[in-house]
Amino acid sequence: MFFNSLHFAIFLPIVFILYWTIASKSKKHQNYILIFASYYFYSCWDFKFLFLLIFSTFLCYFLAIQIENSKTLSARKFWLWLCVSMNLGFLGIFKYYNFFATSFSELLQSVGLNSSPLLLKVILPVGISFYTFHGLSYIIDIYYKRIETEKNFVDYSLFVSYFPLLVAGPIERATHLLPQLKEKRKFNFEKAKEGIYQIIWGLVKKVVIADSCANYANAIFDNYNSMNSLSLILGAVYFAFQIYGDFSGYSDIALGTSKLFGIDLLKNFNYPYFSRDIAEFWRKWHISLTTWFRDYLYIPLGGSKGSKWFKVRNTFLIFLVSGFWHGANWTFIAWGLINALYFIPLLLLKRNRKNVEDFNLGFNFSSLQIIFNILLTFIITCFAWIFFRAKTIQDAFQYIRRLFENGIFSEQYFSIQRYNHELLTLLLVFVLVEWNNRTRNEPISGKYSWVKLSLCLAAILALGVFSDYKEFIYFQF
Helix, strand or coil, X not given: CCCCCHHHHHHHHHHHHHHHXXXXXXHHHHHHHHHHHHHXXXXXXXXXXXXXXXXXXXXXXXXXXXXXXXXXXXXXXHHHXXXXXXXXXXXXXXXXXXXXXXXXXXXXXXXXXXXXXXXXXXXXXXXXXXXHHHHHHHHHXXXXXXXXXXXXXXXXXXXXXXXXXXXXXXXXXXXXXXXHHCCCCCCCHHHHHHHHHHHHHHHHHHHHHHHHHXXXXXXXXXXXXXXXXXXXXXXXXXXXXXXXXXXXXXXXXXXXXXXXXXXXXXXXXXXXXXXXXHXXXXXXXXXXXXXXXXXXXXXXXXXXXXXXXXXXXXHHHHHHHHHHHHCCCHHHHHHHHHHHHHHHHHHHCCCXXXXXXXXXXXCCHHHHHHHHHHHHHHHHHHHHHHHHHCCCHHHHHHHHHHHHHHCCCCCCCCCCCCCCHHHHHHHHHHHHHHHHHCCCCCCCCCCCHXXXXXXXXXXXXXXXXXXXXXXXXXXXX
């Protein structure tokens, strides 16, 4: 069930009405409605994988209790590592087994040894990376005694499987979400209205921006050998806006949907394409994953303490793991490595925390410097996205090679029977709107909200009817 589907448009109002009518009397009833809705939502992809989600939930729930009840440190460590290894084991089997088996077979063949790897013929359970990380953050927090175990199984199950964030985040923390699930929610009209506005703006990002860019990006990346330099540059730009509109659009819909039920989720994007360096970009892109790796991997490894070698080592590990988290392909590892290479100079020069304050532009030299830094950060980000989007490492290098060697910058007519004009105009308008919205809490609310709402709905209906690209990119992770 996709957020941008008719199925969800029917499902959400039904859950909303049941939640605020027959279930409004108590927290328990509200949570029962949400847990049943969440399991139904997940089973719509593949009912069989619902049992994997439930098993993962049981595993973390009971082993967390074992950790808390353990009398010795060695016992606590045993239950922790049992839970971590089993969760990562399932993730590894479903997501990475075929990758490792194929890579090892290719390595053997490169030295003249024949190999026929045994591959698993299973599809990747949707959202497995996200709900696995929900459970791991909870179990690690229990181990370090940051929180107490949740004894109510329904409340904990809802924390793991809450349907707005189940398949593509944000990756929630028990310290933030569980306390909200422990209290009865009261209907707040203003909060619900904010949620609806945020859902609509998320649909604009997905249907109007991401899906429109997907048509062009796919036409260019799938036929890069026949594209000239200008088209290849635009292909990287189009994919940059596709993945931003797709993923931040999903996050907006998730946050807006959750507000309808009186529950706040973590903000996952903060206008990352207006970042002045790559460190600021990673503080604003997929915030819940970045902070997860920071708190549960980077800091335990020593963080930025110690020698320069330890700082560099930890940074490379974080970015490589982040790349590998996104998918079982060498392209994602290369993407993580490139971002690490971008980040290391800032770290060594102690400039990675330079751009943490908000900024305003004026008619002065410093504003020109800010604009230059934003454009430079966007350009190097687009370059890295080429590896993220390419099917193979070879395709990525061939794409980049042709980009620099072709040298033709005339506009091309694509197989989708369009030029670039309409999309570039749309992206320019979108960038201006995003720039205006970066200092606002809600993109649509405020002055002339009904006019903006009408324009958004018209754009969604106009472009959504003709869109064949329905899936969200991050569902594959």
